[in-house]
Amino acid sequence: MLEQYLFDGWASGATIVPVQVDDSTSDGSYLYGKSLLLNLEVKIHKSAREGDPTMQNIGYYIKYLPSRIDGSMPCYLLDICGPLLSVFGVINLGDEAVVCEPLVASLPLLYFDTPLLTSLARVYGNKQVVTSDVTRFTFPYKDTALIDGEEVKLTYEAAIVRYVFCARLAPSQTKVIVKFARQYGSDVHQYCANEGFAPKLLSHEVLVNNWAFVVIA
Structure with a gap:
């Protein structure tokens, strides 16, 4: 459902598919060329056995970084943990550090009240806009x-x-x-x-x- 919404009307056949890097396989990744622009991690709940979806998402992003890093690779991380959806932005600072910050508060995917449902709809709307604007990554951000x-x-x-x-x-x-x-x-x-x-x-x-x-x- 997420894939159908984010890429509705795209002629390029964009898709979110599991991608394996070393011994890790994502629950869903969107690539533009060789750049990872969006990664999805889904868990029933957080536990010692299941792990933390946010940390696993960050770990997958780090594994996906090239061995020789010549610039920054911004990426959106989506976590679905139980009924909650969380959205993070992550970017590497050269080859020395990675910064990850939440972009919105975690939102329930189940109906609780209209304001929360409205906020969830806005998040999905914004995700469609930012994922459809991938052509900007063809050139540097410095303009x-x-x-x-x-x-x-x-x-x-x-x-x-x-x-x-x-x-x-x-x-x-x-x-x-x-x-x-x-x-x-x-x-x-x-x-x-x-x-x-x-x-x-x-x-x-x-x-x-x-x-x-x-x-x-």
Whole structure:
């Protein structure tokens, strides 16, 4: 039922299916390419034998992470434990840590009163919106750049090679190249640009994961 609702009307044949990683098999996973965007764990109840669905969900997400992590992989975790539905957001911070937070309070799947049923319907409605917007994962989340002291909007157009993208600045529609790198010598680039040996460096920023974000034209 969850699969039919989330992917209603999709031409791509999107589906939630069990996926095995090492010795663990999920109760249901939605993949976009090689990215895990949503994972489902179902338990009758929490117990020493059954385990904790939330911790098992997080554990599966960690196992699914690639051996070489070059970025962040956001994912939604759905727990159904007895009559309760819980929704979490999880993301890795590089290759050193994982952060998981509840996005809503746990909601009963059985009817108790109208306000709770309304809240449950809103959760399902929002899940349909966020899971249908998976094309955004084609390009990086960083879509603004600080250029000459002003924050400028970026629109990605194509990937050139790994971590290098074609983009346009708004509203001028100027074509630029966006690069992400572990390290970047901005001083050297600026010197070469001043001497006419390199393109103009428009922006250089160190992101929270210590990657360099570079915009050149």
